[in-house]
Amino acid sequence: MIKFKVKKRLHGAQGDFILDVDIEVGEGELLVIFGPSGSGKTTILRILAGLERPEEGYIEVNGSVWFDSKININLPPQKRDVGFVFQDYSLFPNMTVFENIAFGMKKKNPQKVIELLKLANMEELKNRKPTNLSGGQKQRVALLRALAREPKVLLLDEPLSALDPETALTLGEEIKRFQKRFSIPTIMVSHSKEETLKLADRVCQLSNGKVISIGKPKDVLFSRKLSPKFSLKGILLEKSFSDPVCILSVAVGSEVVQVVVSKEEGQELNVGDWVLLSTKAFVPSVRKIKTSS
Incomplete structure (x- = not known):
């Protein structure tokens, strides 16, 4: 269970605005934060990971307080049990696929790395460097590296945005399968309705730093407007x-x-x-x- 209630002043294209959100994520739930660019979606992930500090608020994960502005608690990133999959993969170019996945493990376990590679059908690529991988393969490695940490929270920052539609569809299914298999509460940022409908258990729609709607994907995403001809x-x-x-x-x-x-x-x-x-x-x-x- 994640409890996340924070405020932070942000600088947007239309001027300053306040990120002011209060959301909860249940055990094993995948929550998609959906909205236009510049609305504060990625900032929420960075605050949760400890990479940015809000001006005020409270963050609790599985009963452990990670941030509380009232009593000055702010765990550093290395003490927050987070798996973060960045939009640009952020793989180490000098390391092999195997080494990239093993890098973030709390306790080195080569057998677990092999098991994760097998789950993603990537065992044969374990000795390749990132420069010899496709975009979809790089994103799979980034996901496996995050899972290898056995995190309490999985954060996904537009993980499919740089991929072609067919690869994105396949990888999206793998993300959902892994997330459910390991039952990790997950927050994913997206501006794609297709991704959101396919992957989300719930959707939090964000606009200019505020939650304007939260609920099941169909309830949040679909309007009742009908075009007369198409x-x-x-x-x-x-x-x-x-x-x-x-x-x-x-x-x-x-x-x-x-x-x-x-x-x-x-x-x-x-x-x-x-x-x-x-x-x-x-x-x-x-x-x-x-x-x-």
Whole structure:
């Protein structure tokens, strides 16, 4: 359990503003902090990791107080049990994959490193240097290094933003699988609706330093506005049935749309299908399409 209540003055493109948030993250929960650039998302991660200090507030993790401005408690970063996956990977270029993962371990355990590599299907890459890895492979190494610390909190700063859509989709599934396997309370920063819908247990929507909405991904992300005419290609992320209809969540570029179709149409579709969305007289239609990929 994470209890995080802080205030800090920040400098934004539109001038100074106050980051003022009060959030909690349950055991094994993945909370996505969603919002535009410059709203204070990454600052929340840095404060939790001890890399920045708020002006006032309180941070408690699993009953241990990490920060309390009233009684002047502020644990240094090295005493905070945090696994941090940065947006730019931050791997050591002179170390192998194996050495990068082992670097952050509290107690060196080569067998555990091998086990983590096997879980990510990367055992054959253990002796490679980061310069010989793809972007997706580098991000996997960064994630495994964070997990190897056996942290009490996992922090992910836009971990998929630099990857192509297909790699991001695959790695996102791996992040969710690892996070649930190790049951680590996780806070992830994102400005992608697709990532948020796919990965989050709950979403905290941030704007100009303030929490404007928090709850289940669908409740926070979807508006009820309907465009009268459109024809778009996307990937089916999720479907659910509610007689007599089927509700589809479809990724279109960096956006996610929700469409209601007939139960019969929904039964013909599978998660992962490429689909074509269109409307006629405000009646949505979704059909599977073939792609060359």
